[in-house]
Amino acid sequence: MAIVLIGLGANIGNPMQQLTRALQTLSQHSDIEVQDVSRVYRSAPLGPADQPDFLNAATKVSTHLHPEALLNAVKSIEQQQGRVTGRRWGERCIDLDILLYDSITLKTETLCIPHPGVSERSFVLDPLIDLLGRQFKMPSGEELGKLRALCPEGGIQVTDFELLMPSSAEN
Numbered sequence: 001m002a003i004v005l006i007g008l009g010a011n012i013g014n015p016m017q018q019l020t021r022a023l024q025t026l027s028q029h030s031d032i033e034v035q036d037v038s039r040v041y042r043s044a045p046l047g048p049a050d051q052p053d054f055l056n057a058a059t060k061v062s063t064h065l066h067p068e069a070l071l072n073a074v075k076s077i078e079q080q081q082g083r084v085t086g087r088r089w090g091e092r093c094i095d096l097d098i099l100l101y102d103s104i105t106l107k108t109e110t111l112c113i114p115h116p117g118v119s120e121r122s123f124v125l126d127p128l129i130d131l132l133g134r135q136f137k138m139p140s141g142e143e144l145g146k147l148r149a150l151c152p153e154g155g156i157q158v159t160d161f162e163l164l165m166p167s168s169a170e171n
Contacts, residue, residue, distance in 0.1 A: 001033075001062040001063060001064055002062065002063055002064070002065075002101055002102045003035075003060065003061075003062055003102055004060070004061050004062070004063055004070065004098060004100065004101045004102070005058055005059070005060055005061075005098075005099040005100040005128060005131065005132070006026070006058065006059050006061060006074065006096055006097065006098055006099065007056065007057075007058050007095075007096070007097040007099045007115065007124055007127065008022055008023065008056065008057045008058065008059065008094070008095070008096055008163075009054050009055065009056045009057075009092070009094075009095040009097075009123075010054065010055055010092060010093055010094050010095065011045065011051060011052045011053060011054040011055065011091055011092065012051075012052060012091045012092065012093050013082070013093040015052075015054070015055040015093075016040070016055060016161050018081060018093050018094045019040065019055060019057055019094075019163055020163060020164075021081060021094075022077055022078075022081060022094050022096060023037060023057075023059060023163055023166060024166050025077045025080065025081075026059065026061065026074075026077065027166035028166075029073060031063055031064055031065050031069075031073070032061050032062075032063045032065070032070075032073065033061060033062045033063070034059055034060075034061050034165065034166055035059075035060045035061060035062055036059065036060040036131055036165070037057060037058070037059045037060075037131075037163045037164075037165055038057045038058045038059070038126075038127035038128075038130035038131050038163075039057065039126075039127070039130050039158050039159075039162070040055055040056070040057045040158070040159045040161040040162065040163055041055070041056045041057065041123055041126055041127060041156050041157065041158055041159065042054070042055055042056075042156070042157050042159050043056060043122070043123040043155060043156040043157075044155045046121070046123075051091045052091070053155075054123065055159065055161065056123045056124070056127060057127050057163050058099065058124070058127035058128055058130070058131055059131075059163075060131045060132075067098065067101050067104070067106055067111055067113060068108070068110070068111060070098060070101070071098060071110065071111050074096040074097075074098065075096075077094070077096060078094050078095070078096055081093060081094045082094075083095070097115050098111065098113060098115060099113075099114060099115045099118055099124060099128065100113065100114050100115075100118075100128075100138075100139075101113045103139050104139065105139045105140075114138060114139060114140075118138070119138065119140075119142065119147045120147075120150075120151060121151065122148065122151040122152070122153065122156045123156050125144060125147055125148045125151060126148070126156060126158075128144055129144050129145065129148060132144060133145075134148070
């Protein structure tokens with residue numbers, strides 16, 4: 001089984017509820033087992049500033065799905081939750097990204113692993129550090145903690161919100 005890190009983000013339509021629903025839907029997928037979930041972080045939008053702050057988290061899952069099949073699964077969850085593609089880096093009710101898939105590096109027309117920008121975004125690195133630790137090495141060999149030290153704070157903060165691990169009874 002592959003170990004995969006999936007980023008979760010939302011900034012409209014009750015973001016905490018959207019993150020919770022996405023995590024629950026992931027856990028109910030027959031080929032995905034949710035193993036752990038990070039804390040929830042609030043950050044200013046990366047794109048246009050005229051939108052609400054984002055809530056971001058990450059989940060560690062195991063799966064037999066190959067990367068493209070997993071991408072199809074997470075895109076299906078986004079569609080189920082009403083994701084509409086709008087302006088680049090704009091508002092979204094849910095955003096699920098495959099951040100890491102084992103230690104592979106992959107670049108196709110539809111999928112890049114590690115996800116582009118992971119190493120430059122505190123709102124992605126902080127949840128990864130929660131799950132993997134500061135010493136974890138990216139496929140490039142760089143440690144998460146060292147990458148995080150190079151990132152500007154960007155107004156990121158841990159929230160009081162908590163994404164609970166879905167119970168195994170739900171699977």
